[in-house]
Amino acid sequence: xxxxxxxxxxxxxxxxxxxxxxxxxxxxxxxxxxxxxxxxxxxxxxxxxxxxxxxxxxxxxxxxxxxxxxxxxxxxxxxxxxxxxxxxxxxxxxxxxxxxxxxxxxxxxxxxxxxxxxxxxxxxxxxxxxxxxxxxxxxxxxxxxxxxxxxxxxxxxxxxxxxxxxxxxxxxxxxxxxxxxxxxxxxxxxxxxxxxxxxxxxxxxxxxxxxxxxxxxxxxxxxxxxxxxxxxxxxxxxxxxxxxxxxxxxxxxxxxxxxxxxxxxxxxxxxxxxxxxxxxxxxxxxxxxxxxxxxxxxxxxxxxxxxxxxxxxxxxxxxxxxxxxxxxxxxxxxxxxxxxxxxxxxxxxxxxxxxxxxxxxxxxxxxxxxxxxxxxxxxxxxxxxxxxxxxxxxxxxxxxxxxxxxxxxxxxxxxxxxxxxxxxxxxxxxxxxxxxxxxxxxxxxxxxxxxxxxxxxxxxxxxxxxxxxxxx
Numbered sequence: 323x324x325x326x327x328x329x330x331x332x333x334x335x336x337x338x339x340x341x342x343x344x345x346x347x348x349x350x351x352x353x354x355x356x357x358x359x360x361x362x363x364x365x366x367x368x369x370x371x372x373x374x375x376x377x378x379x380x381x382x383x384x385x386x387x388x389x390x391x392x393x394x395x396x397x398x399x400x401x402x403x404x405x406x407x408x409x410x411x412x413x414x415x416x417x418x419x420x421x422x423x424x425x426x427x428x429x430x431x432x433x434x435x436x437x438x439x440x441x442x443x444x445x446x447x448x449x450x451x452x453x454x455x456x457x458x459x460x461x462x463x464x465x466x467x468x469x470x471x472x473x474x475x476x477x478x479x480x481x482x483x484x485x486x487x488x489x490x491x492x493x494x495x496x497x498x499x500x501x502x503x504x505x506x507x508x509x510x511x512x513x514x515x516x517x518x519x520x521x522x523x524x525x526x527x528x529x530x531x532x533x534x535x536x537x538x539x540x541x542x543x544x545x546x547x548x549x550x551x552x553x554x555x556x557x558x559x560x561x562x563x564x565x566x567x568x569x570x571x572x573x574x575x576x577x578x579x580x581x582x583x584x585x586x587x588x589x590x591x592x593x594x595x596x597x598x599x600x601x602x603x604x605x606x607x608x609x610x611x612x613x614x615x616x617x618x619x620x621x622x623x624x625x626x627x628x629x630x631x632x633x634x635x636x637x638x639x640x641x642x643x644x645x646x647x648x649x650x651x652x653x654x655x656x657x658x659x660x661x662x663x664x665x666x667x668x669x670x671x672x673x674x675x676x677x678x679x680x681x682x683x684x685x686x687x688x689x690x691x692x693x694x695x696x697x698x699x700x701x702x703x704x705x706x707x708x709x710x711x712x713x714x715x716x717x718x719x720x721x722x723x724x725x726x727x728x729x730x731x732x733x734x735x736x737x738x739x740x741x742x743x744x745x746x747x748x749x750x751x752x753x754x755x756x757x758x759x760x761x762x763x764x765x766x767x768x769x770x771x772x773x774x775x776x777x778x779x780x781x782x783x784x785x786x787x788x789x790x791x792x793x794x
Contacts, residue, residue: 334507338500362460363425365442369458376403376456377444384449389413404459407452419459426457514538514545521552530560577623580616587612629688629760644791645683647719648673648711651690655709658694666703669694672710677719680791681768689764692757693723693772693784700727700782714787718770721786729776738774761786 591609
């Protein structure tokens, strides 16, 4: 158990224990107050009537008649009349409350000279020569006037009665119950925190696959939300790190090939002929052409990587401005058509909607160009790439780029927008697999979205959604 568990446990248990002790003390004080009031002599009309009946029985029938009278009434009455002689002995041998006896004697002495007998108290001299004091204790004194008792109890019996009145069993039960519930509540609160601590330690050690969702279960509270947020954070970190590792691997692989070709070209340029003569000028020229070509490829790769890195970091090139997307697309389509016609292909443009987009013209130009050039690469010879603009239902500009190529397997439709991905249907095309990834980052940076879908008649359609600029 951690320190937090014991802190929760101690304070929760202390609060519950204080409550149990307070309630028990209040109950005990109330019972004692009722007990003290029950030691008094009852002067109610029913008590006065019972005492009068007992006095008449004793006066005319004697002590034996009074015994029979009291024994006959005892089973039916919760409080019985007591008959105490001069030696403080009760007629039936019952225990007499000392407080009630003193009060009864005081009442009898106070009204001894009056014609009216004291209410609830009677002194009767019996035929056997004893004078009996008849009175009835108040409610709650039944235990004190039980059969078989001795003379009025002293301090020890009073302490024992007070101890019996104190709720010891409920108090012990309440303390044990508070211990159990305090432990359960502390564990309920401290358990997820302990799991979170272990998960953070595991993540700090590099184990980003750690998840605490299974240990939380079906909880629905702030601690459960914190655990789910940790799982989401760990998943995102794992994706980012894996993407970085994959990026480093792909970059090294992409750069290794042109570097190897450059080294081969340089080696061939330095190689002498069989007679040991210096390399011929045409051989050096061919090597220089190869080195220049591979250098341009590496430069293009580095430029695309820098662009992708800036977009991932949220750093855009150029200031924001209102860009006429239709005019921008028209210029890109014109350049793409010129290049496509050299390979027996064509590019058409259908400006079905005008639209102005708030953003960076250079980045939007690169995104549109990457998508259109990718379509030109994959469309079939003799076919045409169709570029069109439409208005979306939520105030968006839709840019559609459709080719007549082999399409993309359904499982790769989303993967084509990841860096260095080459689909199984386009492994023979040139490029580094960064064009569509850059296009996606640019579109997302402008608050839009980009999706790809296969056409029923064949080919791939890429749809770009960009929010239109709002009027000032």
